[in-house]
Amino acid sequence: MSYCLNPHCPKPENPADVKFCRTCGTKLLLKERYRAIKPIGQGGFGKTFLAVDEDKPSKPRCVIKQFYPQSQGTSTLAKAVELFNQEAVQLDELGKHPQIPELLAYFTQEDRQYLVQEFIDGHNLAQELAHRGAFNETQIRQLLNDLLSVLKFCHARHVIHRDIKPENIIRESDAYGKGEAQRKLVLVDFGAAKSATGAALNQTGTSIGSPEYVAPEQMRGRAVFASDIYSLGATCINLLTARSPFDSYDTHNDTWIWQQYLKTPVSNELNRILNKMLEGIPIRRYQTVDAVLNDLNHQAQVAATPAFAPKPISQSPPNPPAKFVSPSPSQLDLELEEMKTQFSGSKQPQPNKIQPTNPTSQPTSKSKIDEELEELKAKYLGNNNP
Numbered sequence: 001m002s003y004c005l006n007p008h009c010p011k012p013e014n015p016a017d018v019k020f021c022r023t024c025g026t027k028l029l030l031k032e033r034y035r036a037i038k039p040i041g042q043g044g045f046g047k048t049f050l051a052v053d054e055d056k057p058s059k060p061r062c063v064i065k066q067f068y069p070q071s072q073g074t075s076t077l078a079k080a081v082e083l084f085n086q087e088a089v090q091l092d093e094l095g096k097h098p099q100i101p102e103l104l105a106y107f108t109q110e111d112r113q114y115l116v117q118e119f120i121d122g123h124n125l126a127q128e129l130a131h132r133g134a135f136n137e138t139q140i141r142q143l144l145n146d147l148l149s150v151l152k153f154c155h156a157r158h159v160i161h162r163d164i165k166p167e168n169i170i171r172e173s174d175a176y177g178k179g180e181a182q183r184k185l186v187l188v189d190f191g192a193a194k195s196a197t198g199a200a201l202n203q204t205g206t207s208i209g210s211p212e213y214v215a216p217e218q219m220r221g222r223a224v225f226a227s228d229i230y231s232l233g234a235t236c237i238n239l240l241t242a243r244s245p246f247d248s249y250d251t252h253n254d255t256w257i258w259q260q261y262l263k264t265p266v267s268n269e270l271n272r273i274l275n276k277m278l279e280g281i282p283i284r285r286y287q288t289v290d291a292v293l294n295d296l297n298h299q300a301q302v303a304a305t306p307a308f309a310p311k312p313i314s315q316s317p318p319n320p321p322a323k324f325v326s327p328s329p330s331q332l333d334l335e336l337e338e339m340k341t342q343f344s345g346s347k348q349p350q351p352n353k354i355q356p357t358n359p360t361s362q363p364t365s366k367s368k369i370d371e372e373l374e375e376l377k378a379k380y381l382g383n384n385n386p
Contacts, residue, residue, distance in 0.1 A: 002028045003036040003049060005112075007068050029054065030109055034116055036064055045080040050119065053104070061121075062104055067113035087191040088115050090159055099150045099186050120186045121173040125166035125239060134263035135239040137270055143169075143239070144296055146185045147232060152289040154193075155225045162223050163192035164231035165213045166238060194223060212238075212245045216280050226285045229292060233277030240266065254280075 004012035004021040011023040016035075019028055029035055033055035040063075041048035049064040067084045091103035105116040125143075129135070135143070147169065154161060168189045215230035217223065234245040241248055241261040248258035256278055259271065273295050279285035286292045 001037055003038055004028060005030070005036055005049070005064070005066060007047075007066075026110070030064065030114055030116070031105060031107060034062065034064060034105070045084065051116070061119040063101070063117050063119050065115040065117070067115075083191045084113060084115070086193060087189075090190045090193040091115075091117060094154065094157060094159060094190075097150065097153055099146070099184055100153075100190075101186065101188055120170045120188065122170045122183070122186070123173075125169045125171065125185075125235070128171060129166060129239055129242060134242045135236075136264045137266045140236050140240060140266070140270065141296065143185065143236065144232070144292070147187065148289045148293050148296075150185075150187045151228050151232070152293075154187075155228070155289060159190075160194045160223050160225060161187065161190065161192070161228050161231075162194055162218065163189060163210060163213075164228055164235060165210050166235055167210075169235070215282070217282050224282060225289075226282050226287055229277050229286050229289065230279075233274050236274055237278070240264075 002014040002016055002018060002021075004014060004024060004026050005028075006012070006021065006024050006026040009021060009024040009026065012021070014022055014028060020026065021028060030051075033053055034051050035054050036049040036051045038050050039047055040050050046066045046068040049066065051062050051064045052059050053062050065084075065087075067080070088103060088106040091101065092106070094100055096102055101120055102118040103115070104118065105114070107114055123131075147164075151161070164187070168187065170186045170188055172183045172186065174183060211219070213231045213234040215223070215227040218227040218230075237248055237256075237258040238245055240263065241258055242263065243258075243261050245258075248256060248261060250257045256275060258274075259266075273292065276284075276286055276295075277292065286295075
């Protein structure tokens with residue numbers, strides 16, 4: 001099927017093999033290559049369509065975003081135009097990353113703006129939460145490791161996403177039989193993304209983002225890199241509790257209480273990490289993605305190692321027969337010499353010291369101690385012959 005992109009067309013459905021809408025005559029191919037199939041989303045500023053790239057032999061699917069604001073002649077319209085243009089610029093600047101949709105085209109046709117980007121086949125995490133229930137600690141750690149690496153990529157290019165929430169994180173489809181841990185998470189909707197370079201850092205702008213997930217400083221129009229870290233933390237507690245972040249905060253005592261609503265318990269380590277991500281004062285929050293990753297992976301290793309490892313309990317009989325291991329002759333000689341010294345009171349020569357010779361001294365016969373020690377040696381070595 002081909003879907004007509006004229007917002008006023010009363011019957012937009014058309015066969016796949018026609019080039020012009022049979023109802024209103026609008027050209028169906030954008031830039032002579034992108035054909036809309038069906039609408040998949042609609043907001044106050046336009047529509048989103050699933051489409052096909054007819055210019056490629058494989059006919060890959062893509063997404064067409066059509067900018068068509070409903071309100072005209074207001075400051076809201078000006079802001080909408082800015083955000084639509086901004087998304088194209090940010091996607092273009094970010095280039096290619098396996099967890100960010102690639103920008104394929106950006107143009108104007110018949111006085112309407114269009115943005116074409118890579119199609120991500122899958123479900124967003126809000127849908128996953130509704131379908132499968134609350135996440136556990138293992139899933140949250142996987143999510144953090146996946147998404148923090150994407151944020152690191154964005155922040156290194158001076159881009160603040162500003163709208164991180166479950167709806168804007170898509171887990172790719174399991175069409176290829178991958179397990180959940182192998183299916184990548186993709187960060188989408190860079191319409192609110194903002195450049196953090198130069199003067200932009202010192203300007204107070206309009207508050208952008210979903211209020212439930214937005215950091216306090218971003219609400220005042222002063223988003224920083226740590227604002228994305230806050231939003232990711234709020235996303236995590238939503239997925240852990242299946243509640244709005246608003247409902248997990250005690251405004252009377254100015255403190256987070258999300259731990260009270262957990263579906264499954266989490267470790268103290270993850271609790272500390274999430275709370276630091278959710279600090280209301282930016283300077284108390286993690287300042288960089290690397291700092292979060294370091295704590296997350298270090299804490300995971302610590303948590304995996306028990307603080308106390310009990311000694312294994314012997315399974316042998318209560319009174320096993322004792323086995324005697326004979327010492328080697330050289331070892332026994334040393335021990336016997338020590339015994340001889342203790343009994344005779346004489347001191348043996350110290351190593352590395354030259355002993356004075358006494359030419360008048362004569363060899364003495366074996367003392368009784370020597371004889372007893374010889375007997376002991378013979379006994380321990382298993383030689384009972386005199």
